[in-house]
Amino acid sequence: MARRNEAVEIRWHGRGGQGAKTACLLLADVAFNSGKHVQGFPEYGPERMGAPITAYNRITDEPCKVHSNIYHPDYVVVVDETLLGTVDVAKGIKEGGAVIINSKKEPEELRSLLPGYEGKICVIDAERISMETLGKNYPNTPMLAAAVKVSRVIDQELFIKDMEESFRHKFSHKPDVVEGNMRALKKSMEEVKVS
Amino acid sequence: MAIRDRMSGNEAVAMAMKQVNPDVMGAFPITPSTEIPQYFSEYIANGLVDTEFIAVESEHSAMSTCMGASAAGARAVTATSSAGLALMWELLYVAASSRLPITMAVVNRALTGPININNDHSDSMGARDSGWLQMYAETNQEVYDNFIQGILISEACRLPIMICQDGFITSHGVSNIDLIEDEKVKEFVGEYRPENYLLKHENPLAVGPYGVSPYYMEIKRQQAQAMKDAMPVIRDVAEKFEDMTGRSYGFFEEYMMDDAEVALVIIGSSAGTGKEAVDRLRAEGKKVGLIKLRVFRPFPRIPLAEAMCKVKAVAIMDKAESFSNSGGPLFNEARNSLYDLENKPYAVNYIYGLGGRDITVEDFYDIYQDLFVIYDNDDPGDVYRYIGVRDSRFK
Numbered sequence: 001m002a003r004r005n006e007a008v009e010i011r012w013h014g015r016g017g018q019g020a021k022t023a024c025l026l027l028a029d030v031a032f033n034s035g036k037h038v039q040g041f042p043e044y045g046p047e048r049m050g051a052p053i054t055a056y057n058r059i060t061d062e063p064c065k066v067h068s069n070i071y072h073p074d075y076v077v078v079v080d081e082t083l084l085g086t087v088d089v090a091k092g093i094k095e096g097g098a099v100i101i102n103s104k105k106e107p108e109e110l111r112s113l114l115p116g117y118e119g120k121i122c123v124i125d126a127e128r129i130s131m132e133t134l135g136k137n138y139p140n141t142p143m144l145a146a147a148v149k150v151s152r153v154i155d156q157e158l159f160i161k162d163m164e165e166s167f168r169h170k171f172s173h174k175p176d177v178v179e180g181n182m183r184a185l186k187k188s189m190e191e192v193k194v195s
Numbered sequence: 196m197a198i199r200d201r202m203s204g205n206e207a208v209a210m211a212m213k214q215v216n217p218d219v220m221g222a223f224p225i226t227p228s229t230e231i232p233q234y235f236s237e238y239i240a241n242g243l244v245d246t247e248f249i250a251v252e253s254e255h256s257a258m259s260t261c262m263g264a265s266a267a268g269a270r271a272v273t274a275t276s277s278a279g280l281a282l283m284w285e286l287l288y289v290a291a292s293s294r295l296p297i298t299m300a301v302v303n304r305a306l307t308g309p310i311n312i313n314n315d316h317s318d319s320m321g322a323r324d325s326g327w328l329q330m331y332a333e334t335n336q337e338v339y340d341n342f343i344q345g346i347l348i349s350e351a352c353r354l355p356i357m358i359c360q361d362g363f364i365t366s367h368g369v370s371n372i373d374l375i376e377d378e379k380v381k382e383f384v385g386e387y388r389p390e391n392y393l394l395k396h397e398n399p400l401a402v403g404p405y406g407v408s409p410y411y412m413e414i415k416r417q418q419a420q421a422m423k424d425a426m427p428v429i430r431d432v433a434e435k436f437e438d439m440t441g442r443s444y445g446f447f448e449e450y451m452m453d454d455a456e457v458a459l460v461i462i463g464s465s466a467g468t469g470k471e472a473v474d475r476l477r478a479e480g481k482k483v484g485l486i487k488l489r490v491f492r493p494f495p496r497i498p499l500a501e502a503m504c505k506v507k508a509v510a511i512m513d514k515a516e517s518f519s520n521s522g523g524p525l526f527n528e529a530r531n532s533l534y535d536l537e538n539k540p541y542a543v544n545y546i547y548g549l550g551g552r553d554i555t556v557e558d559f560y561d562i563y564q565d566l567f568v569i570y571d572n573d574d575p576g577d578v579y580r581y582i583g584v585r586d587s588r589f590k
Contacts, residue, residue, distance in 0.1 A: 025369055028201065028369045028370075029201065029369075032201040032371060037370070037371050038201060038369065038370060038371060039368055039369070039370045040368070040369040040370075041363070041364070041367060041368035041369065042363075042367060043363075044227070044312065044313065044363050044367065044551075045312075045313075046312070063371065064370075065467035065468065065470045065471045065474075066467060066468050066471045066556060067333075067361075067364050067365070067368075067464040067465060067467045067468050068465075068468050068553050068554060068555045068556065069553050069555075071555070
């Protein structure tokens, strides 16, 4: 079940062009559809394709007033594993929080790349899932699903139903893409590994 | 019934424009306001509005287009940011002195030097003496509501208006919003029926002729009067808007001010972060408050001074530097408004958030802490301060 009366703050790390911002806005959408107050916002600079980017979500039951960046997130989603060691992705994560990484490795193998971080590490092979289900590397959908699964910010069944509707709307002329995305979503929720 | 939705501040402004369905939009893209004409041209392409969109080669021409359209009798809108607004500078004064009610969405971004795309208020604050009305917003909801009200205010005052929001922070941030039904907005703004316009053949007139010395000063005095007369217009339009939506707007919003001992005066999205600090400090038993200024032009001198006088010390927050060696634009006007009052609070200035520098709840904690020190010691110390600057020489 989704938690009540608590703000959930999520920080996304990716590279320009990978869709971290899109995933962040999608999460805001699905949380909105479940009746929450949401914020989804990217941090902008002179970004280029491939440069590190950050995006944020605040998901609350009451309207959220704060308009600053998030320095103490509950969860961090890393869309590109090569950022580990370059960007301090685990910085400021709250106790009891988690970092969710797109990687083929085991969670404990990644711990050495997160110096000083002792919290939970979750891993999802978004690339493989995406290749298997969509035939292309679109890590967005699996990462979003893993974030929802780990954070429990929205009821999971509601999330699946809502995403299906949104894919059907978005890809009304390509029903096979809908099916592929739904498989990616469910697979990711089943496969996410937690340490 | 309001329509519950979620969208970015830029989408919200484009939505308001769609519902208003203006006659003409002249626009040139610039970050972070680009999405406004982008979304709006989609509406045009899809036949959802019948606005004439005029794509131009610069902001100078965008404003010229709006002026020509407005002088001809059309309802004209545009959007811009930062250097785009700077390139309109010459025309801003011409639009205001020609009394052309153009509604411009300004998505606030730092002015170049060094180049920066992020938020501060240096662009529109620099244009504060151009004769335009100016309103600022904390949230997507407010910029949407302000835009719809701005159309009526501008036309009633025969003055152009800037509807400002914070670049990226609200312009690109998606959050919940309550939209108004299309037909209600349409009824609210009505048809634009100017008294005089160029295409009115039975009353030929000149717009923008040379203003010789025997007339120039009278024209300026009339502009100043129009700005003064805008105060009741803004209030009346807000009342009409509240009747429609239940959402109430004033020249400024007072947050937890009734028994406050110290307070902030602030403009834009950071007011929300400040309110969070107020909530947390209140939970600790500290009597703190906040005033969020919505209308900067006309400057609500008397009511704002009265509100500030409820407390013993105020921090006036500027997201723009004037390089005046005596504080930012809001500080100078807000502090000036206190001069004639007997029991005035101490008033200090903080420059913050330049070029997208983030301001956090913790920063506001520090400011309230400083205000209590001023209050306890009965001494304002240095009134011209910075918050959030990293250079240790300036702390």
